[in-house]
Amino acid sequence: MSNDLSTFRExxxxxxxxxxxxxxxxNEHAKFIVDSYNLAASSxxxxxxxxYLPSESNVSNCFxxxxxxxxxxxxxxxxxxxxxxxxxxFGRNIPEIRCRLELFLLDNNAEVQSLGFRFESPEGxxxxxxxxxxxxHIQLIQPPTTRIDWLPETQPAFPIDADDPVKLLxxxxxxxxxxxxxxxxxxxxxxxxxxxxxISGIRYKNFDVFExxxxxxxxxxxxxxxxxxxxxxxxxxxxxxxxxYQGCNIRSITRSEYDALDRAMRKIYP
Amino acid sequence: xxxxxxxxxxxxxDIGGSFKNKIEQxxxxxxxxxxxxxxxxxxxxxxxxxxRRQRANDNDIRDYPEDDAAQVIDxxxxxxxxxxxxxxxAPVTGERIAYLARCYSxxxxxxALNQYPPxxxxxxxxxxxxxxxxxxxxxxxxxxxxxxxxxxxPFSGFRPWNWPSLINSTxxxxxxVAELKGHLDDTILQFFGFEGTRSLTLPRSSxxxxxxxxxxxxxxxxxVDSAGSGNGLRGRxxxxxxxxxxxxxxxxxxGSWLEHDILPSQNILVDAPHLVSRFPSLxxxxxxxxxxxxxxxxxxxxxKLGLNPIIEPFRFLRKDWLSRPAWFWNELRDNENIDEVKNxxxxxxxxxxxxxxxxxxxxxxQTREFIADLNSPYSQRYVKQIQGxxxxxxxxxxx
Numbered sequence: 001m002s003n004d005l006s007t008f009r010e011x012x013x014x015x016x017x018x019x020x021x022x023x024x025x026x027n028e029h030a031k032f033i034v035d036s037y038n039l040a041a042s043s044x045x046x047x048x049x050x051x052y053l054p055s056e057s058n059v060s061n062c063f064x065x066x067x068x069x070x071x072x073x074x075x076x077x078x079x080x081x082x083x084x085x086x087x088x089x090f091g092r093n094i095p096e097i098r099c100r101l102e103l104f105l106l107d108n109n110a111e112v113q114s115l116g117f118r119f120e121s122p123e124g125x126x127x128x129x130x131x132x133x134x135x136x137h138i139q140l141i142q143p144p145t146t147r148i149d150w151l152p153e154t155q156p157a158f159p160i161d162a163d164d165p166v167k168l169l170x171x172x173x174x175x176x177x178x179x180x181x182x183x184x185x186x187x188x189x190x191x192x193x194x195x196x197x198x199i200s201g202i203r204y205k206n207f208d209v210f211e212x213x214x215x216x217x218x219x220x221x222x223x224x225x226x227x228x229x230x231x232x233x234x235x236x237x238x239x240x241x242x243x244x245y246q247g248c249n250i251r252s253i254t255r256s257e258y259d260a261l262d263r264a265m266r267k268i269y270p
Numbered sequence: 271x272x273x274x275x276x277x278x279x280x281x282x283x284d285i286g287g288s289f290k291n292k293i294e295q296x297x298x299x300x301x302x303x304x305x306x307x308x309x310x311x312x313x314x315x316x317x318x319x320x321x322r323r324q325r326a327n328d329n330d331i332r333d334y335p336e337d338d339a340a341q342v343i344d345x346x347x348x349x350x351x352x353x354x355x356x357x358x359x360a361p362v363t364g365e366r367i368a369y370l371a372r373c374y375s376x377x378x379x380x381x382a383l384n385q386y387p388p389x390x391x392x393x394x395x396x397x398x399x400x401x402x403x404x405x406x407x408x409x410x411x412x413x414x415x416x417x418x419x420x421x422x423x424p425f426s427g428f429r430p431w432n433w434p435s436l437i438n439s440t441x442x443x444x445x446x447v448a449e450l451k452g453h454l455d456d457t458i459l460q461f462f463g464f465e466g467t468r469s470l471t472l473p474r475s476s477x478x479x480x481x482x483x484x485x486x487x488x489x490x491x492x493x494v495d496s497a498g499s500g501n502g503l504r505g506r507x508x509x510x511x512x513x514x515x516x517x518x519x520x521x522x523x524x525g526s527w528l529e530h531d532i533l534p535s536q537n538i539l540v541d542a543p544h545l546v547s548r549f550p551s552l553x554x555x556x557x558x559x560x561x562x563x564x565x566x567x568x569x570x571x572x573x574k575l576g577l578n579p580i581i582e583p584f585r586f587l588r589k590d591w592l593s594r595p596a597w598f599w600n601e602l603r604d605n606e607n608i609d610e611v612k613n614x615x616x617x618x619x620x621x622x623x624x625x626x627x628x629x630x631x632x633x634x635x636q637t638r639e640f641i642a643d644l645n646s647p648y649s650q651r652y653v654k655q656i657q658g659x660x661x662x663x664x665x666x667x668x669x
Contacts, residue, residue: 023647037614038548040647041603045537048470064467066604145615 005090008165010192022070030073033081033104054088062087080105097121097165102144116141119172136162166198213258217249227261230269237269276306277346281357292416314339319370326509344376347440353385368405379440382406393660394627397643400530425629428656434593445590446521454491471538473645490520535646539596542566542575543624551609552578567629569594580607627653639668
């Protein structure tokens with residue numbers, strides 16, 4: 001089995017084992033959403049999921065029309081019930097992945113509403129065209145509960161930081177559960193072959209923590225007294241500076257301006 | 271078996287007599303089975319069954335003996351056995367007798383009493399799991415014997431929906447035995463129509479009962495063989511008496527598998543009240559008529575349940591293998607002839623829920639929700655909770 005295929009399959013199966021099933025949702029709003037439309041009836045069962053995922057003997061596979069993999073509800077801010085449906089073909093140099101992500105949520109009148117997205121692999125290019133969607137991308141799709149005639153289903157096609165099916169799936173998970181979910185995967189799905197390699201290739205993980213650059217000016221005309229690299233709480237820093245230099249002006253500068261200051265003037269807070 | 275009989279086995283003739291008195295109060299039982307019989311020479315009967323087992327293992331017999339003390343078991347249409355048999359000299363439990371009777375006699379439906387806690391008093395088992403490990407067809411507390419709903423319809427008051435109707439079950443079991451003749455080498459899953467995508471809905475725990483290796487290849491004969499599943503003949507090199515014995519063991523054990531393991535989850539096969547709970551449109555009228563709703567909780571033929579006949583092609587056709595009509599859920603949930611499937615976002619929901627303890631639909635706010643111990647999306651169920659009846663294990667009630 002190719003690395004991409006085995007890691008992709010194992011990751012989906014790990015998600016199945018660790019995610020709440022729609023009939024077992026603990027969140028009351030999510031339960032209400034599921035009960036409102038008997039969504040549990042469209043859930044795959046475990047042996048069905050195994051059969052409909054791509055495997056060594058069947059590299060091209062897809063879920064049946066009305067079967068979905070329900071994930072744990074998103075509970076940050078607005079409660080959402082996510083479900084996905086997969087169509088995969090690993091018999092291609094760039095594997096084909098079409099993953100529908102549908103979200104069910106309650107509006108302000110406690111009515112169930114829905115949204116739909118497609119997470120997709122590159123769609124190919126010919127000798128004549130560059131291939132407008134020849135990159136890993138996300139598009140809007142018709143929501144499951146209603147039809148919106150004016151919905152733009154082709155563009156925008158948002159690029160996603162992925163160059164293989166595993167990173168596409170990780171991107172979907174990050175979009176639902178946040179970046180910290182990657183740490184959960186690393187901690188709990190350590191047994192999945194090569195997963196660490198895929199995760200280390202995700203650039204989302206490589207952003208530095210925030211630093212702000214400020215210069216403190218006093219008097220008229222202004223005289224620079226200190227430059228600061230602020231690493232944590234910016235509000236706390238401003239209170240500290242205004243206590244130290246009454247009537248001072250705190251101005252934002254770029255990192256290169258900060259680096260160009262005299263060594264004696266460059267300070268770090270805290 | 272020519273005459274229908276109920277045989278009661280207990281170590282105490284007084285207690286056995288009290289069971290007899292209880293069931294004699296129900297007229298239909300006396301009409302169907304005559305006066306229940308007490309097994310007066312129980313130790314001899316058990317000894318004869320053990321001897322049959324021994325002789326079968328030694329290939330010493332090829333048919334049920336016609337002259338031993340176990341004949342009383344052969345002649346029982348319903349065998350009622352108390353679990354605790356402390357007053358017998360032999361160290362034996364009711365479950366051991368159930369095993370011997372199932373594997374080495376022609377007995378019919380086996381009812382074991384007081385094997386599971388809280389034992390004697392009437393209780394509702396919130397796990398809904400049944401007891402597949404038991405060789406009895408049904409395990410109940412002895413107090414439940416006197417419940418008329420256990421024997422026949424109509425039901426009133428406390429009456430768990432997962433009980434079969436005993437009077438019907440005896441004939442059904444014999445029809446299953448007849449149906450299996452000539453099919454012992456059929457694969458079990460195919461025989462019942464669990465093929466293709468249907469088979470994918472069966473959880474591993476259910477398949478494991480059939481075989482620990484290749485359930486899709488398991489035949490009835492191999493299932494019964496002691497080297498097969500471990501759920502037919504038990505113990506190393508245990509043999510059956512004859513072909514009829516293999517059939518009887520297979521019919522009873524696979525029947526229990528369907529009734530106590532496959533059906534309760536309601537996501538592989540679904541029965542009428544659980545089906546209309548999900549698809550009320552199958553009852554036809556726009557407004558839900560409570561009488562029609564409650565009429566679905568019956569063991570009658572589907573034509574009498576008031577359901578739309580469009581579901582008929584999806585009926586579980588081996589109808590004698592279950593106590594009630596059932597349908598394949600996997601096909602129904604995709605059938606666009608059903609309103610709720612065709613328009614999933616416009617459907618109405620029932621205000622009432624099905625109460626598993628009284629076989630009736632009640633307004634949801636007058637019921638109590640529990641989570642049954644089932645490997646199923648439909649483990650969330652409801653009871654009316656009748657005063658004075660024990661519901662156990664209580665931890666299964668939703669908070």
